[in-house]
Amino acid sequence: MKSFLHATRPLITPLLVSTEEGALLCEIAACLDAGADAFGLCIERLPRELRTEEKIKTFFAAMGDKPIYVTCYLRGDAIEESDEERADMLLNALEWGATMADIRGDLFDPCEDELTQNADAIERQKALICRIHAMGKEALMSSHVMTGDAFRFLPKEEVLAIALEQQARGADMAKIVTNADTEEELLENFEAIPFMKKRVSIPVLFLCNGRVRMRHRLACGLISEPIVFVKEKTLRRPDSAQPPVEQMVGLFRDAGML
Numbered sequence: 001m002k003s004f005l006h007a008t009r010p011l012i013t014p015l016l017v018s019t020e021e022g023a024l025l026c027e028i029a030a031c032l033d034a035g036a037d038a039f040g041l042c043i044e045r046l047p048r049e050l051r052t053e054e055k056i057k058t059f060f061a062a063m064g065d066k067p068i069y070v071t072c073y074l075r076g077d078a079i080e081e082s083d084e085e086r087a088d089m090l091l092n093a094l095e096w097g098a099t100m101a102d103i104r105g106d107l108f109d110p111c112e113d114e115l116t117q118n119a120d121a122i123e124r125q126k127a128l129i130c131r132i133h134a135m136g137k138e139a140l141m142s143s144h145v146m147t148g149d150a151f152r153f154l155p156k157e158e159v160l161a162i163a164l165e166q167q168a169r170g171a172d173m174a175k176i177v178t179n180a181d182t183e184e185e186l187l188e189n190f191e192a193i194p195f196m197k198k199r200v201s202i203p204v205l206f207l208c209n210g211r212v213r214m215r216h217r218l219a220c221g222l223i224s225e226p227i228v229f230v231k232e233k234t235l236r237r238p239d240s241a242q243p244p245v246e247q248m249v250g251l252f253r254d255a256g257m258l
Contacts, residue, residue: 002067002099004038004138005172005203009257010221010228011037012248013069017235019046021055027232028062034245035258038067040229041098043089044075051089053096060097067099069140069227074110083108087128091135100138102175103128105166113152114143115162122169129170140205141171151179151209156192163200173203173226179210186212193224213241221248222255 004011014031016039018024028039041059043051050056060068070093072086081089087108090101106114107128109121116122129139143162145152154162159176166174180186189208196204203226208216221228221243233244252258 002065004067004069004100004140004227007037007226009252010225011067012221012245012252013038013040013227013229014232014245015040015042015229015242017045017231019050021050021058024050024059025062027235028059030232030234031245032064032066034232035249036066036230036245038069038099038227039063040069040071041093043070043072043093044079044086053092056093057096068097069100069102070094070098071102071142073102073104083110091128091131094132094135094137098137100140100173101132102140102142103171105141105143105162105169112147113145115165126170133170138172139170140173140175141166141169142175142177144177145179151177153179153181153185153188153208153210156188156195159192159206160196160199163196163202163204163206167200167202171202173205174200175205175207177207177209180208180212180216181210183212185210186216189216190219193220197224207241209241214243217241218243218248218251222251222257 014036016027018027072089104114106116108124109116109118132139162176163174180189205225205227228248229242230245230248231240231242236244
């Protein structure tokens, strides 16, 4: 059974970036050749003509038997849609073959830091997660901690509070993205990992952006994360937060994890 929850090591998961059908299929093939364990498809980045059942199923089929993670965030082409439409797109993608849906913590009530405290929105999130579980699928809840367009550092206690709230809403996995620009912030982020593991019963995917992001992503990929996001090397921008697929596969192999 495809799953992001029962792997014996972190799953090397390319976040696909192509937005043209042929290029996307080529990107999928290249990632498979490079050793990808799973795939991440950001549906909101696709043009509408590629967001049909036929096209999505074609992309999923090209991924073979790998687990598939999908988002439909408030950005890209989906920014013109309602939260209800984005939720429906996630449910459709799961029905068409995806494994795990990423539900923003501010779905149904967009707000700073992506973790609504609106009671009605929270109940709707819980109901959506119940629907996902009834389908036999998995739900991740994500919060990108930002002020405007800038990610923010958070002390480990505040990161823990977000993870616990996401868990309380029924998520199978928590995802939190903050920032780290200094050595001190990087060390605090590393400290947050065992701090949360002792207190949160679901897997926590804790990522950071900022000047030292790559050190955090590479190290956490080896020691703690349930998912390691990577990019296909020829499509990866120099400022990308995700390492190339081949680099992560090589690190895993050198660490005796493959």
